[in-house]
Amino acid sequence: MTDENTGNGAQQTITESVLSAKDIDFLLYDWLKVDELCSRQRFSDHSRDVFDSVLSASEELAKEQFAPHARKSDLNEPTFDGTAVSLIPEIKSALDQFAGIGLLSSTMDESVGGIQLPQTVAKACFAWFQAANIATASYPMLTMANANLLLEYGTEDQIQKYALPELDGRFFGTMCLSEPDVGSSLGDVTTKAVPDPDGGDGAYRIHGTKMWISGGDHELSENIVHLVLARAEGDRPGTKGLSLFLVPKHLVNDDGSLGERNDVVLSGLNHKMGWRGTTNTLLNFGEGAHTPAGAAGAVGWLVGERGQGLACMFHMMNEARIGVGAGAVALGYHAYLDALRYARDRRQGRPDGAKGSDSPQIPISGHADIRRMLMASKSYVEGGLGLVLYAARLLDESETAETQAERDRAALLLDVLTPIVKTWPSVWCLKANDHAIQVLGGAGYTRDHDVEQLYRDNRLNPIHEGTHGIQAKDLLGRKVVMSGGEGLKVLLEQMRSTLAEAAGTSEWNDEAAALSAAVDRIESVTAAVWSRGDPEVVLENAWTYLEAVGHTVLAWLWLQQGMAAEEVVRDRGHSSFLRGKIATARYFFTHELPLTGPWFDLVESRSTTFSDLDESWL
Numbered sequence: 001m002t003d004e005n006t007g008n009g010a011q012q013t014i015t016e017s018v019l020s021a022k023d024i025d026f027l028l029y030d031w032l033k034v035d036e037l038c039s040r041q042r043f044s045d046h047s048r049d050v051f052d053s054v055l056s057a058s059e060e061l062a063k064e065q066f067a068p069h070a071r072k073s074d075l076n077e078p079t080f081d082g083t084a085v086s087l088i089p090e091i092k093s094a095l096d097q098f099a100g101i102g103l104l105s106s107t108m109d110e111s112v113g114g115i116q117l118p119q120t121v122a123k124a125c126f127a128w129f130q131a132a133n134i135a136t137a138s139y140p141m142l143t144m145a146n147a148n149l150l151l152e153y154g155t156e157d158q159i160q161k162y163a164l165p166e167l168d169g170r171f172f173g174t175m176c177l178s179e180p181d182v183g184s185s186l187g188d189v190t191t192k193a194v195p196d197p198d199g200g201d202g203a204y205r206i207h208g209t210k211m212w213i214s215g216g217d218h219e220l221s222e223n224i225v226h227l228v229l230a231r232a233e234g235d236r237p238g239t240k241g242l243s244l245f246l247v248p249k250h251l252v253n254d255d256g257s258l259g260e261r262n263d264v265v266l267s268g269l270n271h272k273m274g275w276r277g278t279t280n281t282l283l284n285f286g287e288g289a290h291t292p293a294g295a296a297g298a299v300g301w302l303v304g305e306r307g308q309g310l311a312c313m314f315h316m317m318n319e320a321r322i323g324v325g326a327g328a329v330a331l332g333y334h335a336y337l338d339a340l341r342y343a344r345d346r347r348q349g350r351p352d353g354a355k356g357s358d359s360p361q362i363p364i365s366g367h368a369d370i371r372r373m374l375m376a377s378k379s380y381v382e383g384g385l386g387l388v389l390y391a392a393r394l395l396d397e398s399e400t401a402e403t404q405a406e407r408d409r410a411a412l413l414l415d416v417l418t419p420i421v422k423t424w425p426s427v428w429c430l431k432a433n434d435h436a437i438q439v440l441g442g443a444g445y446t447r448d449h450d451v452e453q454l455y456r457d458n459r460l461n462p463i464h465e466g467t468h469g470i471q472a473k474d475l476l477g478r479k480v481v482m483s484g485g486e487g488l489k490v491l492l493e494q495m496r497s498t499l500a501e502a503a504g505t506s507e508w509n510d511e512a513a514a515l516s517a518a519v520d521r522i523e524s525v526t527a528a529v530w531s532r533g534d535p536e537v538v539l540e541n542a543w544t545y546l547e548a549v550g551h552t553v554l555a556w557l558w559l560q561q562g563m564a565a566e567e568v569v570r571d572r573g574h575s576s577f578l579r580g581k582i583a584t585a586r587y588f589f590t591h592e593l594p595l596t597g598p599w600f601d602l603v604e605s606r607s608t609t610f611s612d613l614d615e616s617w618l
Contacts, residue, residue, distance in 0.1 A: 017341075018067060018131040018334045020382075021059060022577055024124050027386055031564040032393050034120050040400045042116050051121050057101060062128035065094040070133040073277030074453050078218070080269050085218045085279055091136050092220050098129070098140055099169025104147075112151065112159075113167055119399075123326060123392040127385070130330035134457050135277030137327075139172055142215050145319040146173025146227055153304040153312045154246070155202070161252040162225045172221040175316050176210040176228040176247075176283065183212075184470055186310065187238040191230040191285065193245055194297060205297025206230055206247050207286035209267070212464075216281030217249070217266040222258060224249040227316065228285065228300060229309050244309035245300035247285060251292055263290040263298040274456035317465060321422035322391055324465045329384035331458040332429025335436035335451050336377040342440050342449070343370050364439070373439055377432035378580070379588045383554045384425040386561055391421045409490055416479045416487040417553065419471035424550040426461040427468065433458045472542035475549065477535060480526055488526060495519045495556050502559060507566055511559055511589045518552040518593060521600040528604050540610055541603045548599035555593045558585040 028034045028051070035048040069090035079086045098104070107122045108114025117125075129137040143166050150163035165171040182188045191208025199205075206228060210216075217224065226247045235241035251259035267282040286297035304312040343365035350359050351366065364370045394417070397410035433455040437444035444451045462468055480488040496519065502512035525545070529538050562585030565578045 017337050018063065019059075019128055019330065020333070020337070021055075023382055023385065024055065024127075026565070026568075026577070026581065027389050027561075028120065028124060030568050031386070031561055032120060032389060034118060034393070037118050037120075037396060037400070042400050043118055046117070051117075054106070054117065054121065055125055058103070058125035058128045061094075061097060061101065062132040065090075065097055066129050066136055067132035069094070070135070070277075071450070071453065073133070073135055074274075075276075077271065077276045078269055078279045080217075080266060085266065085269070087218060087220065087277065087279070091139075091277060094133075094136055095139055095220060096169065104140055104144055104169055105167040108147075108151070108167060112164060118392075119395040120389055120392040123322075123389060126323075127326055127330045127333075127388075130327045131334045133277070134327055134331055135275045138275065138278045139215050139220065141320070141323050141327075142175065143171075143173040145316045145323070146175065146225055148319060149227065149312065149316040150225075150246070150303065152315055153244075155301075158246055158301060158303065161256065162223075162246060162248065165223070165252075165256075166225060170221060171223040171225050171248075172215060172218075173225040174213055174215050174227065175313065175320070176213050176216075176226050177313065178212045179209055180211045180282070184467065186229065186242065189229055189231060189242060191228065193230040193232045193243065193300065193302075195233065196295065196297075196299070198295070199299060199301075202302040204230075204232065204245060204300050204302065205286060205295060206245055206300040207297050208284075210283045210285070212270065213281045213283050214275075214278050214464075216279060216283050218279050222250075223252070226264065226283070227303065227313070229313055230300075232302075232306055235307060239310050240307060242309040243306050244303040244312045246303050247298050247300035251299060260292045261290045262292055263287065263296075265289045273459060274453070275460055318418055321418055321465045321471075322388065324461050325384070325391075325421040325423075325425045326388045328425035328429045328458055328461040329381055329388055331454050331461075332377070332425070332432035333381040333385065335433045335454040335458075336374070336381050338449065338451050338454070339377065339436035339439040339444075340365070340374055342443075343374060370439055373435040375584065375587050376591070377435045379558070379584050379592065380425075380428040380432045382561075382581070382584060383558055383588065384429045386557045387417075387421055387424065387554065390557060391417055412483075412487050413490050413494065415482075416475075416491050419466075419475040419479060419546065420550045420553055422465060423462075423468055423471040423546060424554065426458075427547075427550075430455075430458045430462065468546070469543060472546040473539050476526075476529075476542040476545045477539050481530060485526075488522075491553075492519060492523055495552075498556055498560055502563060505563065505566070508559060508563060511555075511562070511586070514589055514593055515552070515555050515559055518548075518555065518596050518600075521596070522549055522552060525600050525604045529606060536611065537606050537608065540606075540608060544599050545603045548596045548603065551592060551596050551599075555588055558588045561585055 037043045038046050073088055076088050105114040106117040107119055110116055147163045147166040150158055154163060166173055177186060193204040193206050196203040196205050228245045228247045229242050230245055231241050232243050248262055249264050251262055253259045263286050265284045265287055267284050270280040272280055292299050344363050346364045347361040348364050349361060351362060391414060394410045394414040398407050401407045401410060436451040437455060440449055440451055443449055499512050499516050502508045562582055565581040569578050
């Protein structure tokens with residue numbers, strides 16, 4: 001049983017395994033060949049031993065400092081007394097140790113204190129923390145993305161005063177987009193920025209309210225760096241009139257010390273279904289509670305060019321979207337491992353066809369329906385982890401490949417895949433959480449086991465950083481047609497390159513044929529739905545298109561994993577892990593890829609079910 005006051009009891013099972021180190025090793029080294037990156041100048045000081053050391057340290061810290069308080073932070077939500085936010089002390093302790101071993105700046109340039117770790121390795125490291133405690137892990141995830149944006153677009157003064165303290169763990173960061181009446185429709189943002197002639201170049205006074213701001217207020221760090229989307233006074237309406245502003249909780253003096261409290265005020269905390277250890281806030285900017293330098297409004301500084309706020313913010317948003325996909329994988333993976341352990345330990349029932357009640361009961365993992373759910377979950381979480389790490393490998397290629405053409409090609413492919421990286425795990429790894437509860441039965445619906453919290457935590461991922469519907473429109477409405485369809489062309493070429501490789505093997509002929517047909521459907525269906533050029537009709541079934549293309553992409557990556565596993569078998573012999581990897585790849589082709597046929601049919605039909613629907617019929 002779980003002690004709901006201390007978080008002891010069932011929570012202790014988390015520390016046994018929240019993720020698979022064996023799977024991570026396979027994906028990084030046997031499939032993605034990450035150690036080959038060490039031949040490139042940026043990573044030349046590294047080796048596989050270095051990568052393994054950082055991975056091992058991440059696993060250990062995640063299990064020892066993040067996992068033990070996951071339940072406690074869920075049961076003891078943040079509180080606000082009107083002055084300060086209170087959180088359980090274990091959160092700050094864990095975050096201090098995370099920063100202390102340099103993980104906040106692990107991928108950054110050596111010039112800012114980083115160790116220039118490949119993104120692929122860093123994403124695998126961070127997955128341990130997301131699997132162990134997604135709520136606590138959200139603080140560094142946001143801070144790293146915030147600092148990355150400032151390093152890309154910020155002035156030298158902004159980098160020195162705000163980004164570098166973030167990388168040291170002294171300051172944390174947020175992204176402030178949504179407003180109480182403005183969710184995803186960012187063109188309707190009402191927060192305004194008024195030039196401050198007394199504040200120097202790029203200084204503004206910010207007035208407005210931001211809603212759903214994760215990490216928006218707390219006492220975990222000395223300062224909080226808000227990146228605020230607002231409209232400068234006089235700029236045009238819509239998204240092209242938006243700019244990005246750095247608005248700290250506390251101003252910073254020229255010598256780096258904290259100065260006056262800025263006019264950023266916590267109005268209240270949102271109480272959530274999951275991620276309860278992450279503060280989620282309503283923030284008021286410039287309401288007059290604090291008036292730095294005696295003027296009205298929160299002090300902020302322009303980041304990047306005026307009117308280019310959304311373009312700058314997408315640097316952080318795209319990183320966050322890959323992080324959301326990774327978090328969804330991690331939570332689904334954790335739940336799958338919990339369900340697998342339970343299914344192997346729990347004895348109930350007898351084999352089908354067994355006669356007589358005197359025969360011994362068997363572990364429920366011996367029942368076909370339980371195996372069905374476990375195998376489906378395994379295909380989702382291992383496939384999802386492969387998807388996230390493949391995306392990270394593309395990011396490494398886009399930054400360090402030998403030629404500019406190779407870098408551009410990798411960046412284009414990553415751009416096309418980003419809506420899938422965010423959305424596919426948010427749907428299908430959440431399904432793994434659902435399966436985990438079902439495997440445990442009634443026990444899974446109680447707080448005696450972690451799976452109910454893991455489900456609640458994962459349910460956020462289909463919502464934040466762009467809902468499924470937004471990602472679907474982004475994929476079909478923009479990504480596959482941008483640059484004259486060049487991004488889609490690159491994706492199809494990469495898939496067909498794998499098919500050509502599979503054609504040279506005898507083990508994967510059937511799977512390659514099935515994937516080839518699905519890849520052809522992506523090409524033909526995309527052309528068909530855009531043939532009339534009517535966006536309203538095209539986008540009506542964008543969600544179904546995203547499902548179909550996403551499942552095809554996962555089948556492609558599973559084919560790669562399956563072939564990599566076969567190669568390892570030839571070199572090192574069979575193991576249960578490798579047999580399981582190959583069996584899961586074949587499962588995906590047998591049970592999951594066939595779903596894409598009806599999905600593609602529906603998209604190609606240009607069904608107008610929803611536009612024809614009268615709202616009064618609902």
